[in-house]
Amino acid sequence: MFSVFRFKAKIALVAITLTLVTFIGSGFLVNNQLKSGERYRSFINSDDRGTIMLARISDKLNALLYASHLLIDQANSPFVGEVVTRFQKDMRGTRDIFAEAARVDPRLVSTLDPLLGRYGTFEQQLNSLLIALDKGDIAKMRQIAQASDQDGVHLAIDIGAITGRRITHVESASNQLAHDVNVSVRNCVIGLVLIQILILFATLLMSQKTIVSPLLRVRDRMLGIAEGRLDESIPCLERGDEVGDMAKALSTIQGGVATSKGSGCRAGCRAGSCCQGEGRKRGACCEGA
Incomplete structure (x- = not known):
């Protein structure tokens, strides 16, 4: 009677172990998915958004370069006030984007600091352009625009190059993140399956020793009686x-x-x-x- 209870206890222990392993494996998968989501959100909030900010700075610089020539063309136009308002808004917005990019991805600070200094020089040239506009000095405006075009274009090119490298980095990082997630999930599933296989194999060995072997011994003795x-x-x-x-x-x-x-x-x-x-x-x- 005690052997029956012991065997049933072993079977129950195997069932409980398999259930616990399944629950633990499921919990690990859920935890892995949550951590993957956190890594992905962190990636989006830093790498991806930082790259977007750099692209927006390039757009703003191109808009300022275009607007500087528009100011010269419409210096005597009654609508020049609207152009000036938009021009000043874009200058402030560009500096705000620099600050936002540094806040979103602190790793960009070392890259943005020299660019921000160059933008300060470009911004001073644009302010001088507005002063010349107020004085109606078109010749001075053209002279300032010639210098600001050179500085602004070079700044936009450099930021565009940085943005291109960042895009390549973001693509590589996103692929690596997806690969790491797939590998982690795959390893978890493989580990869970292997553990269950080991438990089932141990159960088979236990059954072989506890039931099958004794039955074979009884069968052999039965054949001996028949002989x-x-x-x-x-x-x-x-x-x-x-x-x-x-x-x-x-x-x-x-x-x-x-x-x-x-x-x-x-x-x-x-x-x-x-x-x-x-x-x-x-x-x-x-x-x-």
């Missing part, structure tokens, strides 16, 4: 499970077969003795005659 070998012992009689029941039944069968065989032998012996006695009697009668 007439009645003097061997019955295995697994002490077990309290189904294997023990089969062994006890086989012991009963062996005892019955042995008893029947013994009774048959004794009956044969008695029959032989009677025949011998009758033979002797017939011999005596013949001699008397």
